[in-house]
Amino acid sequence: MTTTSPAPAAAQDGQARRPARRAARRSGTAVTRPGFAWAVPATLFFALFAILPLVLVAVLSFTDWDGLDAPAFAGLDNWRALLHDHTMIQSLWLSVLITVLGVAVQTPLSILLGVWAAGKQRNRAVLSAVFFVPLLLSATAVSVLWRAMLDPNFGVPAQARWLFGNGNLLGMQSGAIGVLVFVGAWQYTPFHTLIYQGATRAIPEVLYQAAALDGAGTVRQFFHITLPQLRNTMVTSMILMVVGGLTTFDTVLILTQGGPGTDTTISAYYMYQQAFKNFDYGGGSAIALVLVLVATVISLVVVRVSGYDKMRSSSEGL
Amino acid sequence: MRRYPNFLAGLGSLVWLFLVGLPLYVMLTATLRSRTDYSTNGPLSFPKHFTLHNYTQDFSNGFGRYFLNTLVVSAAVVAIVLLLVPPLSYAIVRGRGRVTTGVFRLFLLGLAVPAQAVIVPMFYVINRAGLYDNLAGVILPTAAFCLPVSALVLTGVMREITPDLYEAMAMDGAPPWRVFFQLVVPLSKGGLSTIVVFSALQAWNGFLFPLVLTQSDSSKVITLGLYDFQTEHGVDIPGLLAAVVLSMLPILIVYLFARRALVQGLMGVGGK
Numbered sequence: 001m002t003t004t005s006p007a008p009a010a011a012q013d014g015q016a017r018r019p020a021r022r023a024a025r026r027s028g029t030a031v032t033r034p035g036f037a038w039a040v041p042a043t044l045f046f047a048l049f050a051i052l053p054l055v056l057v058a059v060l061s062f063t064d065w066d067g068l069d070a071p072a073f074a075g076l077d078n079w080r081a082l083l084h085d086h087t088m089i090q091s092l093w094l095s096v097l098i099t100v101l102g103v104a105v106q107t108p109l110s111i112l113l114g115v116w117a118a119g120k121q122r123n124r125a126v127l128s129a130v131f132f133v134p135l136l137l138s139a140t141a142v143s144v145l146w147r148a149m150l151d152p153n154f155g156v157p158a159q160a161r162w163l164f165g166n167g168n169l170l171g172m173q174s175g176a177i178g179v180l181v182f183v184g185a186w187q188y189t190p191f192h193t194l195i196y197q198g199a200t201r202a203i204p205e206v207l208y209q210a211a212a213l214d215g216a217g218t219v220r221q222f223f224h225i226t227l228p229q230l231r232n233t234m235v236t237s238m239i240l241m242v243v244g245g246l247t248t249f250d251t252v253l254i255l256t257q258g259g260p261g262t263d264t265t266i267s268a269y270y271m272y273q274q275a276f277k278n279f280d281y282g283g284g285s286a287i288a289l290v291l292v293l294v295a296t297v298i299s300l301v302v303v304r305v306s307g308y309d310k311m312r313s314s315s316e317g318l
Numbered sequence: 319m320r321r322y323p324n325f326l327a328g329l330g331s332l333v334w335l336f337l338v339g340l341p342l343y344v345m346l347t348a349t350l351r352s353r354t355d356y357s358t359n360g361p362l363s364f365p366k367h368f369t370l371h372n373y374t375q376d377f378s379n380g381f382g383r384y385f386l387n388t389l390v391v392s393a394a395v396v397a398i399v400l401l402l403v404p405p406l407s408y409a410i411v412r413g414r415g416r417v418t419t420g421v422f423r424l425f426l427l428g429l430a431v432p433a434q435a436v437i438v439p440m441f442y443v444i445n446r447a448g449l450y451d452n453l454a455g456v457i458l459p460t461a462a463f464c465l466p467v468s469a470l471v472l473t474g475v476m477r478e479i480t481p482d483l484y485e486a487m488a489m490d491g492a493p494p495w496r497v498f499f500q501l502v503v504p505l506s507k508g509g510l511s512t513i514v515v516f517s518a519l520q521a522w523n524g525f526l527f528p529l530v531l532t533q534s535d536s537s538k539v540i541t542l543g544l545y546d547f548q549t550e551h552g553v554d555i556p557g558l559l560a561a562v563v564l565s566m567l568p569i570l571i572v573y574l575f576a577r578r579a580l581v582q583g584l585m586g587v588g589g590k
Binding site: 039042057116129147148149156186194276284289 | 326327328330331334335337338339340341342344345348356357360361362398401402403405406408409410412413414415417418421424425428430431432433434435436437438439440441442443458459461462463465466469487488492493494497498522523524525526530541544545547548552553555558559561562565566569570573577581
């Protein structure tokens with residue numbers, strides 16, 4: 001592999017060969033190209049620590065493994081159990097619920113903030129610096145911080161009884177789900193705000209000038225120019241929210257431990273619990289595979305919608 | 319000319335400022351006061367006396383060690399990413415052939431694989447490799463999961479290098495490695511700094527791999543230290559929050575001095 005010469009590699013190429021050939025003709029020299037060997041180390045590394053586990057997760061889902069002895073083939077046992085597992089089915093619904101609520105809360109908020117932050121006034125720069133602080137914290141730190149903040153005895157609820165009642169938000173299902181959605185929004189809204197800020201700044205000024213000439217006010221400009229122009233960004237941002245929401249883990253582990261009872265046991269947490277707490281690694285793998293399938297479907301949508309796969313177009317992407 | 323619905327957005331931004339500001343205020347004041355002051359006067363009150371006791375106590379409880387471990391993990395992850403990704407992106411951008419296209423597709427697909435999905439087999443692989451409870455066992459998977467986004471970012475940057483420059487180097491008869499070191503690397507500095515920041519952040523804030531792949535104090539990273547602190551001494555809120563502040567300190571410093579690079583590294587998370 002290491003001796004792959006650029007010539008045959010160039011010869012098998014179809015679509016993007018024209019510019020290269022034209023260039024070669026003009027300069028009279030063949031442009032040297034890197035062989036496949038340049039991509040080998042990264043590909044091998046990635047295959048070993050990402051692709052191989054992905055294959056293994058499928059294999060392990062057909063085994064019975066307690067983490068100590070060698071995995072033993074168990075046929076469809078895990079899958080059959082999963083179909084009848086009430087907690088699993090509930091966990092899928094909970095994952096979807098938390099994801100949908102997250103998108104519903106974060107999208108309007110981050111569009112508003114993003115459009116606002118895209119403005120030019122000077123105080124915005126200062127405020128934006130504060131806005132984005134949640135981005136600097138790890139998901140772990142965010143969860144620990146909010147757990148301390150919401151502690152019923154020593155946190156803010158103890159000082160604001162008029163607002164929080166007895167203050168035990170995490171003690172009931174609706175409260176716990178609300179906290180998870182809120183903390184998720186607190187953590188990720190700044191990120192999506194940045195996406196919308198960048199996209200808003202890229203909207204051509206001319207559009208607004210034309211609309212102003214036609215007598216459109218601020219609100220109509222927002223709905224007829226800004227929002228339609230942000231459509232692609234909204235798709236990208238929402239897909240990221242969906243993938244992030246479906247794989248919520250740290251927040252649940254630290255804030256609710258899936259409780260009260262199993263009221264916030266979403267799939268990613270249930271997988272962790274089955275595998276690493278109940279030592280049913282085969283069953284955990286089956287849940288993980290369901291997660292992979294869902295994520296893959298979404299990834300294909302991402303690639304389609306955003307045009308990442310059209311690798312020859314030079315102005316797309318970064 | 320007014321471009322935006324200023325009133326509504328302005329109001330929203332004030333609400334947001336409050337939602338971000340309040341926890342930050344509580345966090346900072348709590349860490350600078352004694353436990354009794356905090357529990358008797360409540361989180362919203364202003365501290366009577368300032369003390370650094372919470373921080374020194376965290377350090378003597380092992381956070382210095384966790385800090386160093388996290389530093390080692392982050393440095394190693396960045397090194398691996400810097401070693402692997404530039405040649406990969408160079409091959410994707412300049413190489414010709416189906417194999418390179420296929421490789422790029424593989425990494426694109428990898429973008430959507432969540433770490434949660436592979437954590438069980440990762441546990442198996444790391445155990446079989448004899449790397450359980452070893453920093454190397456955290457470093458390798460963390461680095462692997464930084465590759466797709468890094469490759470995407472750097473490939474985008476390298477594509478912006480104009481073909482004329484390659485032609486000029488070809489006229490000199492330069493082999494690929496010289497093109498790489500004299501043309502591609504110098505012109506991709508922005509992208510390189512983005513992937514450095516991105517992978518350092520991923521490593522610094524990583525939680526799931528350390529949680530599942532390590533166990534003892536000697537290989538504990540800071541996020542795991544936070545989690546254990548919370549489960550074991552959850553009532554010591556000032557001490558806990560001081561640990562949160564310690565965990566974000568390096569990122570805060572980078573934020574103050576290299577905000578642009580940091581924000582771009584953060585945006586790498588979105589791949590765009």
